[in-house]
Amino acid sequence: MPFTSAVITFPGSNCDRDMAVAVEEVCGGTVHRVWHGDASLPEGLDFIAVPGGFSYGDYLRSGAMAARSPIMQAVVEAAGRGVPVLGVCNGFQILTEAGLLPGALMRNAGIRFVCREVPLKVENSQSLFTQRYFKDQVITIPVAHHDGNYFADAETLDRLEGEGRVAFRYAEPVNGSQRDIAGVLNEAGNVLGMMPHPERMIEAAQGGSDGRKLFEGVLAGLNVSA
Amino acid sequence: MKVRVHVSLKNGVLDPQGRAIHHALEGLGFAGVKDVRAGRLFELDVADDTSDEALDEMCRKLLANMVIENYRIEKVAA
Numbered sequence: 001m002p003f004t005s006a007v008i009t010f011p012g013s014n015c016d017r018d019m020a021v022a023v024e025e026v027c028g029g030t031v032h033r034v035w036h037g038d039a040s041l042p043e044g045l046d047f048i049a050v051p052g053g054f055s056y057g058d059y060l061r062s063g064a065m066a067a068r069s070p071i072m073q074a075v076v077e078a079a080g081r082g083v084p085v086l087g088v089c090n091g092f093q094i095l096t097e098a099g100l101l102p103g104a105l106m107r108n109a110g111i112r113f114v115c116r117e118v119p120l121k122v123e124n125s126q127s128l129f130t131q132r133y134f135k136d137q138v139i140t141i142p143v144a145h146h147d148g149n150y151f152a153d154a155e156t157l158d159r160l161e162g163e164g165r166v167a168f169r170y171a172e173p174v175n176g177s178q179r180d181i182a183g184v185l186n187e188a189g190n191v192l193g194m195m196p197h198p199e200r201m202i203e204a205a206q207g208g209s210d211g212r213k214l215f216e217g218v219l220a221g222l223n224v225s226a
Numbered sequence: 227m228k229v230r231v232h233v234s235l236k237n238g239v240l241d242p243q244g245r246a247i248h249h250a251l252e253g254l255g256f257a258g259v260k261d262v263r264a265g266r267l268f269e270l271d272v273a274d275d276t277s278d279e280a281l282d283e284m285c286r287k288l289l290a291n292m293v294i295e296n297y298r299i300e301k302v303a304a
Contacts, residue, residue, distance in 0.1 A: 060288070060289075061291055064288070064291070068287075068288065096293075097291065102293075103293060104291055104293040104294045106239070106240075106242070106294065107242045107243055108242065109240065109242050110242070111242050111243070111246050149242070151239060151240075151293070151294055152293065176240070176242070
């Protein structure tokens with residue numbers, strides 16, 4: 001069975017095409033482009049990506065409006081069935097607003113938009129998404145966000161750490177995130193949200209390919225052919 | 227029925243915007259400002275028979291992010 005995936009596009013998404021290209025390049029198969037107003041997802045999905053951007057102009061809170069759009073009901077249901085879901089940047093904000101991941105992403109501590117390559121430490125190399133990395137490996141992935149300051153209460157943070165659900169941590173201060181958290185997993189391990197953009201680092205022409213292994217991990221974990 | 231919903235950050239949640247506004251006030255020469263917390267105000271015009279439960283649900287489901295924010299509902303006399 002070829003790999004079948006979906007990339008969701010909201011009004012204001014701007015990393016959806018990059019994400020679709022990255023998934024197609026690394027995982028192959030069919031990448032469905034799905035519009036936010038659709039009420040259902042294509043059948044038989046192996047992977048869903050919620051891309052970055054400024055969905056709905058970041059009205060109310062980043063990701064808040066997108067999280068209540070019709071397609072997100074279907075994404076939440078699919079996640080519940082165990083379909084792997086990756087949210088990057090605005091996608092991470094949307095997944096927290098939709099309740100698929102704990103915590104919230106607030107305005108960067110330094111107020112400014114941060115757009116640069118950052119060193120990320122792989123905290124958990126056992127998850128579907130991170131299995132192709134080594135624990136404590138430091139990789140380079142770009143960030144580009146204004147609201148990436150991860151917040152959760154201390155009890156939640158302790159639980160996330162204790163359950164190995166911190167996937168990535170910034171190896172240097174970037175945005176004021178609690179405990180430098182850059183990416184978190186849900187309890188079942190099939191949903192990952194992260195502020196850095198792995199889809200922007202899949203080949204040398206982009207300045208590096210450290211993001212590629214994330215998509216390779218998804219493909220390897222699903223036992224389907226590219 | 228007019229309703230105001232005040233949404234503010236929970237205690238203990240850092241507020242970078244509030245801090246920047248605080249600095250700006252100091253830059254304008256206003257002394258004695260001890261702290262600034264930024265929030266949001268929504269003015270809703272809802273049917274008169276809207277229940278308190280429905281208003282609460284609107285706040286919890288959309289207007290406030292309960293991870294970081296509190297809300298207060300104020301009914302405004304017509």
